[in-house]
Amino acid sequence: xxxxxxxxxxxxxxxxxxxxxxxxxxxxxxxxxxxxxxxxxxxxxxxxxxxxxxxxxxxxxxxxxxxxxxxxxxxxxxxxxxxxxxxxxxxxxxxxxxxxxxxxxxxxxxxxxxxxxxxxxxxxxxxxxxxxxxxxxxxxxxxxxxxxxxxxxxxxxxxxxxxxxxxxxxxxxxxxxxxxxxxxxxxxxxxxxxxxxxxxxxxxxxxxxxxxxxxxxxxxxxxxxxxxxxxxxxxxxxxxxxxxxxxxxxxxxxxxxxxxxxxxxxxxxxxxxxxxxxxxxxxxxxxxxxxxxxxxxxxxxxxxxxxxxxxxxxxxxxxxxxxxxxxxxxxxxxxxxxxxxxxxxxxxxxxxxxxxx
Ligand code: NCD
Numbered sequence: 001x002x003x004x005x006x007x008x009x010x011x012x013x014x015x016x017x018x019x020x021x022x023x024x025x026x027x028x029x030x031x032x033x034x035x036x037x038x039x040x041x042x043x044x045x046x047x048x049x050x051x052x053x054x055x056x057x058x059x060x061x062x063x064x065x066x067x068x069x070x071x072x073x074x075x076x077x078x079x080x081x082x083x084x085x086x087x088x089x090x091x092x093x094x095x096x097x098x099x100x101x102x103x104x105x106x107x108x109x110x111x112x113x114x115x116x117x118x119x120x121x122x123x124x125x126x127x128x129x130x131x132x133x134x135x136x137x138x139x140x141x142x143x144x145x146x147x148x149x150x151x152x153x154x155x156x157x158x159x160x161x162x163x164x165x166x167x168x169x170x171x172x173x174x175x176x177x178x179x180x181x182x183x184x185x186x187x188x189x190x191x192x193x194x195x196x197x198x199x200x201x202x203x204x205x206x207x208x209x210x211x212x213x214x215x216x217x218x219x220x221x222x223x224x225x226x227x228x229x230x231x232x233x234x235x236x237x238x239x240x241x242x243x244x245x246x247x248x249x250x251x252x253x254x255x256x257x258x259x260x261x262x263x264x265x266x267x268x269x270x271x272x273x274x275x276x277x278x279x280x281x282x283x284x285x286x287x288x289x290x291x292x293x294x295x296x297x298x299x300x301x302x303x304x305x306x307x308x309x310x311x312x313x314x315x316x317x318x319x320x321x322x323x324x325x326x327x328x329x330x331x332x333x334x335x336x337x338x339x340x341x342x343x344x345x346x347x348x349x350x351x352x353x354x355x356x357x
Contacts, residue, residue, distance in 0.1 A: 077337065188222070219231075
């Protein structure tokens with residue numbers, strides 16, 4: 001059951017952060033019950049919404065705020081004591097209804113570094129496998145009064161549904177084919193650290209475009225920040241209408257890579273192809289769309305190679321490239337923790353100024 005599978009038809013934006021968001025304010029922030037003052041003109045100091053459901057609709061200043069906050073969080077990771085008390089006494093539920101290694105452990109480490117109490121639900125430990133509806137599960141989670149719920153779900157729109165029914169702040173950790181906002185934020189952080197900016201860069205995104213929530217979140221983010229996006233994949237895996245979101249679409253990899261600053265490879269998501277195959281064989285896919293050392297040479301000399309993981313080596317990417325000097329794939333994983341710390345911190349009402357001082 002997929003609630004929203006159409007590109008660009010994201011569920012309605014949730015209501016703005018109400019005064020009651022002060023409920024989740026960490027120790028050093030204004031006292032509980034105090035409404036957050038309107039942000040003064042100038043750089044953003046808080047996110048508009050009390051949830052992070054997607055990148056679509058975020059302002060450039062909000063994205064910059066997350067990335068700047070993540071930078072301070074990354075510095076915390078270099079200290080001898082890598083823990084700060086900002087989310088002490090807050091409870092975060094990690095509600096992962098789809099397999100996940102990286103994203104789930106990244107959120108868990110981020111929560112622990114911020115001293116939150118965490119609780120993990122997965123299909124094997126949840127009554128969803130006993131037939132409980134998402135609404136009933138949500139109501140039961142809510143009854144335990146968590147401050148935040150991090151949700152990954154196979155149904156697009158599931159986090160939006162929780163946001164409508166729960167008082168907790170909801171973070172989307174990947175919903176169906178729709179969005180994966182923290183992945184796009186960590187990708188943007190990685191690009192900005194390496195290239196110093198996002199604006200004006202050419203980013204080539206290659207692979208299974210059809211099933212990729214990573215693609216959709218990245219496309220929204222990169223366009224919002226003024227980057228140029230080229231998309232490439234076999235015609236069977238290019239979603240109809242994707243060009244209308246402002247990307248150049250290529251059916252051959254060579255022109256897509258030419259002169260690119262960043263090459264982002266996407267996994268071929270066989271598990272979502274539901275019995276059909278979008279291409280004859282993995283070998284043919286690799287021959288036509290695989291990232292090889294020869295193809296990397298078409299991009300700029302200092303281009304970086306990215307992949308959200310998990311990788312299919314020898315299908316979308318050659319091992320020599322994945323482990324080569326231009327690859328920032330493991331940096332993406334490291335940066336994921338800092339970016340998720342930043343998101344948790346900001347949604348809990350923390351401010352960048354407070355953190356830096
Ligand atoms: C991505 C996902 O789950 O959407 N992976 C991730 O979050 N690290 C991409 C993928 O599964 O291919």
